[in-house]
Amino acid sequence: MNADIYGSLFTAMALLAASAVIVPLVSSKRRLAGWLNFGFTAAAGVIVLHLCYILIFQAQPQVSRLVNFGFFNVYFLVDGLSAFFMAIIAFMAMMSAFYSIDYMEHYGEYALGGYYLNFPVFILGMIGIVTVDDLSLGFTISWQLMTVASYFLIKFEKNDEKTVKGANKYLVLMELAWLIIFIAPFFVRNAAFGDSLHSIANNMGATSPAAVYAVFGLILLGFGFKAGIFPLGQLWLPDAHSVAPSPISALLSGVMIKTGVYGILRSFFWMTPHAEHFRMNWPLWGIIIAALGVVTLFIGTVQSMKQNDSKRLLAYSSIGQIGYIVFATGAGLFMFNAGSDFLKFLALVTIIGAAYHVLNHAVFKGLLFLTSGSVLYATGTKDLNRLGGLMKLMPASALVAGIAALSISGVPPFSGFASKWSIISASIIAGSSYLFLAIFGIVALFTSAVTLACYVKFFGMTFTSTGSEWSVKKEVKEVTAGMLLPKLVLAALCLAQGLLPFFYYETIIGVFAKSAGSAFHSSFSDPGIFNSIGNSSMGISVWAPGAGAVASAMATPAVILVVVAVALLLAWLFRKSAGSTERTAPAWLGGYQDLHDTTRYKNRSMFSALKNALRWTGGNVEE
């Protein structure tokens, strides 16, 4: 079984490496190179997805293993958690590669050799990060592959000064993050280059408490840098993610920053010190991480609301969404170690929520970046002050953008709802024991209203509203089928992830049950967990122990969908009841209705009273 796992993992990696060598050779034939790149990525992706399926649903929990590469040995750990992240990486890479085929036509003046060299290397690096089991050798190789390749991908438009600046900053700060993580394990006594996480944890037993705290502090700082925690994320993320070509932005925001989340999860729940002489104060770490998460989600989302550039809006909102995940991780860590069964159980719900949101965010943020890429491709701009009125010109893109916008805002029954609901409701219920958790939950709830505002604006200013130049000339066309297809697949996933939360709950519980050695492994692998987390018409009901006979929380998107559909039918009947007809007539605008651009309400004016009230959060856009 083991040989199989590593065999297919390395086959996939070899395919990606081969792609990096072969595809650039034919890069002068742009479309052929695109198809070849997609072919290699898809082959590797299918192998990885199959491997992930085996790891999550069939194989026994795996343990760390030393793999010999000739000159050096690297520890690998390919278990359920790795599989979960690997599956997201592989799937999104396939979507992005397919989208690239047509999209890269957009950049006629740039050669594609570098792009198709770095694309597979970038994917390879990310797969490495979530499979290696050390913080020195294997980690360094993976991190450098990921960082350097993505640096060149971000810098793709090298003639643009802003792009180069953003990319350079990205490179410097990510190398700094690498350094921070790299030195962390050397605070542990007897630490050696190439140690597995497990042996680092063992050696912590002989290390002074202060040094152990320093190790975890540095790891949190380093991976937090990658994930985009406030204020570190603001330093690099918006500048880098907004200037990369859109399929790359989709990978950066949808997938790459999740490796930071992976690092935090892996170290805080797996690398637990085997120490006799002191007890790690996990609740304290939980509070720190949760507080960082709440600040990140609030500030990131509010800053996102202030943006005029659609890709910057999406990038800031990635910070906000990562905030939800980090918050859930921290709250889970706190509750799990707070000492009561009630909180311990709610911790599991928040951890599931965090993993679920990792998955959801990858899909809808990827989709949103592909959408803004399509709009950029069709109109040549990403300025929300100029965009508008594209709904009739790009109907399919508008539809998927609408689904993605509703998903990220957490509107039931779309995908963001189930994960945000898990996070928010568990922390609010836990708030009955610890007030700060209730307050954090309320802030998260408030922030999802801000997210909604953000995305109604994003969607409204792009697809509805008064379009400027193009709504008169009607020259803009819907993007090609090659660009639409991946978007439609992702939109369908958004719906599935929203409507079938119980299936995803079961899968995520399986993921954690198939990952041995974590603090919460026994809780997740206990089948009794399904006595407390129940399936009601594909939705979730949660019964926290010791909270009485009433279910503590429930969400059933499928039923909500039916209720809303019936209500919509009612509305439709009401509208039809007197047989009224419809007619189109220009908007009333005092006679100026055709001079769209001078009379329109600009994006920068949207929510100005709120933006002024929240000026202190930073990220303001100066005119």
Added chain:
Amino acid sequence: MKILYMIINVLLFLALAPLFEGMIRKIIAKVQSRQGPPLLQPYYDLLKLLGKENMSADGNAAFRLAPMIAFASIVSVIAFVPFGFQEGFLGGYADIITVIYLLTMGGVSVMLGALSSKNTFASMGASREMITMIMVEPVLAMTLIIGALKVKSLGIGASIAGITAGGYGWSVVLMLAVYLMALQAFVARQPFDITEAEIEILEGPFIEYSGPNYALFKYYLMLKQMFYAALFAMVFVPVARTEFYALTVVIQLAIVALVFVLISLLASTNPRLRIDQAVRYYTALIFMALCAVGLSVYGI
């Protein structure tokens, strides 16, 4: 039987919401020494609008869908939140977080409709609608969360009944005060009718709407108004609970009527605030509500 409670609930709201709207108009007129329209005028308005033509500036789908989604969202909320303290048929499928998200859908569709109507005034109204929604939604959420914290359940029935479960402590009194202070904003009446602001931005988001589409929005606003008044009765006046469902409902409707008198009096005596003034006011409300949540966790 449970499904019957849900249907009665929805029918009651659909039937009575325009009546309460008529009441508001009448009372405001009386305060201003006018005669005012007949009590049933809102019904006539809806019927009249149904027969008129639907005008559209662009003919896009979002413009057509928005009023339907607004109406559907509020009707769904009403289906989930039962009158007369009867645990509804849908009680096991959703909790208060779901209800809050569904309520926000109404505001979102108003905004979407406004943006797709291609009118500058409408966009202005849309921006204001969204700000109002973001700022007052937490107050509603925290009202329900106080109940949820007491019973450790986010269930709709449990949370609503839970708020006054331990009697009227300081936290409940404070929350009640905050709810009343936010009431005008919930129902978008003076001094918080900033979104529509007839004499300033000409009904804002609804400026381009006519005919049945407009009727749906009108109906949505009336239902929303009645929902917030009814929620006050359900949450803060548990004494209305009797053994007989019908009697309980009648008492609750009487309380709703009283709330509407209060809304009318406040609306007729207060001038409209500017949006930035309103934002400051809402911020204060949010912090007061947070205090109430804090007090309730410590059992005060």
